[in-house]
Amino acid sequence: MTHATAIFDLSLALEAYGADRLGEAESICRTICAQDPPPVDAMHLLGLIEMAQGRLEAAVETLTAVTKFQPDDATARNNLGIALRKHGRLPEAIAAFENAVACRPTYPNALYNLAVALTDTGNRGSAIEPLRRCLSHAPDHAGARFLLGDLLVDAGDHEEATAHLERYLGENPDDVDGARMRLAQMNRGPVPSRASAAQLDQLYSSKARDWDLADGYLAHRHVSDALARLLPRHGNRILDMGCGTGLVGGLLRDRAAHLAGIDLSGAMLSVARQKSLYDTLVRDDLASFLSATSLRFNAVAAAAVLIHFGDLATILPSVANIMDPGGLFAFTVYPNDKGDRLGFGPCINPELARSGCFSHGSAYIEAIAERSGFKLLEQGEVVHEFSEGHIEMGLLTVLQCR
Known part of the structure; x- marks a missing residue:
């Protein structure tokens, strides 16, 4: 293969990689890399392709070889470092990011990635210095701006944290990282009415591949069990709000004459579509869908969906508008009764609040439901999810449309 041919083929591989045609890009790169010695640029791209395919061990091996050919x-x-972090090898990832910064001290992305890896180890305070350096070279780096504000909240420096988070919001109004919630937790801003669509799309797109493997997640079972107990055995028209990968749909399919699913995340819907459970699948923001749909249902399920809405005074009437009289609406939220039974706020668990979650008081839900055209049938605490050493309680509610 001539040098000119290799350059041309590498451009084809880059085009395929950019278009997410990973198999095609890999095949071209491997043909180029069959040369002795292999071109380093093609090896580098091959490592990125392997990482995108989830083949992290291979990506680490390939990218390590690239650094040996070109140590600077x-x-x-x-x-x-990114491949090592994805692979869970944090000490090695930190070393790789430190080496990248040593090669190029003004490299913003390496400084930011170093900070993220340090926070992964639980050593959040040590991430502040590389973030300051990152922002000194790239003041518009949104991820670094938010993370620095987030870390300063934990450090107790609320003045500087507020300045960074407010600047972040001014430059990034879509709030993909949840700055409004962080400000609300400090009482430096109003509690947002909901998590941003951008934050939820990013959050669940990153979780889609492994969502069905989360053994400790139980919300879908509670919601499905409640509806299965109260609905007729067949012939129901069921809407699965925030259907995700189809966990609720799989449990209610045999009771549905028509099963519809709505979700914001294209990645989650892609998994659901492969299961062939739903008669209708829609990608949309929930509020937009509820205001526009002409479909009507006698049952609505929302497992771990309203956790991302603070003020339910808009969403519950919209649900009532698409339901038949006597229809059932079953959902879970995180309880707020240890704080304010009559209200809502950022989730009591700060890690969940960072993921755009709210807590809701039981009396608040009952009052909003009554004003929205529902009556309360059932309400009680359940184990929403669990992990080793921790149980997160949820509040299961079943409403009936009047």
């Missing part, structure tokens, strides 16, 4: 290549060392 900061970009390769940064990408090696």
Whole structure:
């Protein structure tokens, strides 16, 4: 293969990689890399392709080889760090990011990635210095701006944290990281009415591949069990709000004459579509869908969906508008009764609040439901999810449309 041919083929591989045609890109790269010695640029791209395919061991091996061929290549060392972090090898990832910064001290992305890896280890305070350095070279780096504000909240420096989070929001009004919730937790801003669509899309797109493997998640079972107990055995028209990968749909399919699913995340819907459970699948923001749909249902399920809405005074009437009289609406939220039974706020669990979650008081839900055209049938605490050493309680509610 001539040098000119290799350059042309590499451009084809880059085009395929950019278009997410990973198999095609890999095949081209492997043909190029069959040369002795293999071109380093093609090896580097092959490592990125392997990482995108989830083949992290192979990506680490390939990118390590690139750094040996080109020890001063900061970009390769940064990408090696990303692969190592994804692989859960945090000490090695931190070393790779530190080496990238040593090669190029003004490299914003390597400084940011170093900070993120340090927070992964639980050593959040040590991430502040690389974030300051990142922002000194790239003041518009949104991820670094938010993370620095977030860390300063934990450090107790609420003045500087507020300044960073407010600047972040001014430059990034879509709030993909949840700055409004962080400000509300400090009482430096109003409690948002909901998590932003951008934050939820990013959050669940990152979780889609492994969502069905989360053994400790139980919300879908509680919601499905409640509806299965109260609905006729067949012939129901069921809406699965925030259907995700189809966990609720799988449990209620045999009771549905028509099963519809709505979700914001294209990645989650892609998994659900492969299961062939739903008669209708829609990608949309929930509020937009409820205001526009002409479909009507005698049952609505929302497992771990309203956790991302603070003020339910808009969403519950919209649900009532698409339901038949006597229809059932079953959902879970995180309880707020240890704080304010009559209200809502950022989730009591701060880690869940960072993920755009709210807590709701039982009396608040009952009052909003009554004003929205529902009557309360059932309400009680359930184990929403659990992990080793921790149980997160939820509040299961079943309403009936009047």
